[in-house]
Amino acid sequence: MPHEKILFALSLIAGLAAQAQAQDGAVAYQYGMDLDIARVVNITPVADVCGPTPVEMTYLDSKGVTHILQYSEFGTGCSN
Template identity: 80%
Template sequence: MKKMLLVLSLIAGVSAQAQAQDAAVAYQYGMNLDIAHVVAITPAADVCGVVPVEMTYLDSKGATHILQYSEFGTGCSN
């Protein structure tokens, strides 16, 4: 029974660590980014103003990261 609890707690710990890696990190000026491959970028909202977007990318070691940053929405017209 104790071995079963140990195995379950180990699995829960690994799962929590994997979920923590997928959490979005807010971009700050001057951050060192290791972007080897962009996987996806969420589309900017159709509003006139600054909106948050997220970029999912792989670093040079193959780890997945999500970066949150701001850009102008696509709803502005001239």
């Protein structure tokens, strides 16, 4: 009986995580991708770290469809 509750809880958590990832819908940028960016809607702030950090750009394509692109940008936390 306790194992069933644990399995149920784990499957519920996994389902919620998968749903959250699907709602975000971010696509990781790969070199050479053919991007149709008509208008940038939002770019997440760059983290205050010294090194590459993930950033997401939300944009509209030429047909008005919203996309989220994830890419790496160098953080703002380096002192030199």
